[in-house]
Amino acid sequence: MxxxxxxxxxxxxxxxxxxxxxxxxxxxxxxxxxxxxxxxxxxxxxxxxxxxxxxxxxxxxxFGCKDDLVCECLKQVSDEKERIWDNLENSYPGDPARQLRAWVDEAAQHIYSDLRGCDLANAAVELKEAGHPAQKVIMDAKKAHVRHLVELCRSAGIEHYEQLAQALVLLVEGARVCGQSIGVEGPQQQLKQTCEAMIDAFSGHGSNSDRAAVSN
Amino acid sequence: MxxxxxxxxxxxxxxxxxxxxxxxxxxxxxxxxxxxxxxxxxxxxxxxxxxxxxxxxxxxxxFGCKDDLVCECLKQVSDEKERIWDNLENSYPGDPARQLRAWVDEAAQHIYSDLRGCDLANAAVELKEAGHPAQKVIMDAKKAHVRHLVELCRSAGIEHYEQLAQALVLLVEGARVCGQSIGVEGPQQQLKQTCEAMIDAFSGHGSNSDRAAVSN
DNA sequence: TTGCAACGTTACTGACCGGTAACACACATT
DNA sequence: AATGTGTGTTACCGGTCAGTAACGTTGCAA
Missing domain, CATH: 1.10.10.60 (Homeodomain-like)
Structure with a gap:
């Protein structure tokens, strides 16, 4: 120290x-x-x-104080993350199922190449003081992210779209934190396969053997 | 500040x-x-x-310095976490499948009642200085945790036990970080159901309709 | 009783940090 | 030419922090 x-x-x-x-x-x-x-x-x-x-x-x-600068940084980071939804729509217009797969692929690629985790989640860990202004920024951004993914799963025709979206969020967030604490050899290596297996399971067009094949 | x-x-x-x-x-x-x-x-x-x-x-x-104290704290926290494996064996001796469900249940209960996340993962976020002594403590503890869960899944007769264990780790770690950044309304609320659905899927004794029921 | 080890108290150092004051400069507009 | 705005520079303040020195106290054990 x-x-x-x-x-x-x-x-x-x-x-x-x-x-x-x-x-x-x-x-x-x-x-x-x-x-x-x-x-x-x-x-x-x-x-x-x-x-x-x-x-x-x-x-x-x-910036009036350091906290204001922190908030502005987190806002810009979250704005940057917001853009991925438009990018997905532009890449595969009118094909939400394909967009969902692309979202998984992008998340996985990002996690495989950067072990430093999510700026917003990391900030939440550091800024625990009650009522810290950054907490609202973080919470709003994360909630919006979940909302977008839920909507994408719904558009993709998933029956239990909310459950799938929440599960995918947990997997991706978990992968990012594992990268930081465990390093390159962590279980986040299997993120893409795991997410795809999860989507298959919720899409209802995979048999048990299919799932076994995917998870292999 | x-x-x-x-x-x-x-x-x-x-x-x-x-x-x-x-x-x-x-x-x-x-x-x-x-x-x-x-x-x-x-x-x-x-x-x-x-x-x-x-x-x-x-x-x-x-303690020679604050970092030494931090390391000792993290060691004690990880030792505490290690004890759960013995507790599971004692609670359901010779029944690894049951132990696996109990592990999920305990993780979920803990996450539902405490939004402050995992001490080890949080420490990894804060202590980024290259070569910080706490990093090894964190990494060793997390790797051991994954190893134990992999072994439990293997004992439970899961075919693709390693994939399941890694997926469960991602879900639980993601749930803990979501609790911190999103708060009580985060997707970690569905952790238990999601983990159980995941176990069912890997156990190969759940049909599509079963999975749909579980994920509901 | 002596002696030793653990612990408590006070005071201090040097570094760092968030934040501010005062002044100087560069440039664009009028 | 005058003015105002944005910016750079230096110096400073009060506070906090990690870590240390010196001395006093307690309690136990031989």
């Missing part, structure tokens, strides 16, 4: 970040990246400002 | 903790509880010592 983290962060900071963008934008971008790497409580505002090629005063002119 | 957390922690600390136990034991116990409530980085060693009815000097005589 006595390590000088500021130095390490500064070393890996991107001072040469596109100066054409406005400081506010650069600060948020740097903050998101640093929060991902070191955790929210593991990064100071000085390090964020420096990584953004700016300074603390400018940071505080745009 | 300018809140005076120490005061709040002190207010809720248990100064009257059993003085018959040794300071070291009380310190670890208080630390585990405070870490659970406020996160590891959200609690200072002073608050821990005070909550244990001891002081910082005694704390540092038993």
């Amino acid at each position: 006595s390590t000088t983290l500021s130095q390490k962060i500064s070393d890996s900071s991107d001072i040469s970040m596109n100066v054409l963008t406005r400081p506010r934008e650069r600060i948020v971008k740097s903050a998101i990246e640093l929060f991902r790497q070191h955790g929210i409580k593991g990064v100071g505002v000085d390090a964020i400002a420096e990584a953004a090629g700016s300074n603390k005063m400018t940071l505080y002119r745009h | 300018s809140t005076t957390l120490s005061q709040k922690i002190s207010d809720s600390s248990d100064i009257s903790m059993n003085v018959l136990t040794r300071p070291r034991e009380r310190i670890v116990k208080s630390a585990i509880e405070l870490f659970r409530q406020h996160g590891i980085k959200g609690v200072g060693v002073d608050a821990i010592a005070e909550a244990a009815g001891s002081n910082k000097m005694t704390l540092y005589r038993h």
Whole structure:
């Protein structure tokens, strides 16, 4: 706990970040990246400002306090996640079943290549203080995510669409947290196969032997 | 971020903790509880010592640094979790299938009544510094947990026991993290039904209609 | 009784952190 | 040319934190 983290962060900071963008934008971008790497409580505002090629005063002119910056970061992260639903619709228009498979595939690929977990879930772990403003942002984003997936399962003609959506959320969230705590060899390696088997089971067009084959 | 957390922690600390136990034991116990409530980085060693009815000097005589104390806490938490396997064997001796159902039931009950997530997984989120000693403790405990569940599924006669065990781990871990980020209304409410449906599917003694009934 | 080990108390250090004040500069608009 | 807005710089404040030093106290055991 006595390590000088500021130095390490500064070393890996991107001072040469596109100066054409406005400081506010650069600060948020740097903050998101640093929060991902070191955790929210593991990064100071000085390090964020420096990584953004700016300074603390400018940071505080745009964000009243660190918590406000954290909320803005989480909002942008959740907005980014929201875009996947439009992307799915654009990729496979009018084919919700295919969109559901694509959602699983994308989630799995992301988890296989990045062990740092979900920014929103991680923030919820760190920010436990009662009434912390970020908690509402996190909760709203997660609820919206579940809602979207439920709707997709419903559109795909799944009878028990709500149960399937909830199960898929649990699997994906579990995979992300396992990646962080267990590492590459964790059970999240089987996420894609497990989700697909789950979808098959709920779609009602798989026999026992089919499921055994899928789970193999 | 300018809140005076120490005061709040002190207010809720248990100064009257059993003085018959040794300071070291009380310190670890208080630390585990405070870490659970406020996160590891959200609690200072002073608050821990005070909550244990001891002081910082005694704390540092038993633990070289805060990280050592954190490791000891996580070890005790993982030892505690290890005991469930013996408990299951004692509760339903020679009946691994029943033990597996009981494991699901216990995990679900725990998750329904406590939204604070898994101490080990939460610690992994907070302690991202490369080579942090707690990471090995967390990883070893989580791997052992998966190993035990795989073995239980194998004993229960599940054909694809490894896939089932991994899927169950993902569901349970996902449920714990959802409780933290979404709150009581999250998809973890359906954990038990989902796990049981998953076991049924892998057990190969459930028809499509059975599965539909279970998932309802 | 002596001695030792564990524990408690106070005070301190050095670093870091969130946040602010005051001033200087660059640039675009009028 | 004047003005205002956004930005950079330096310095500072109060607080917290991990960790240590020095000394005093308790209680047990030989």
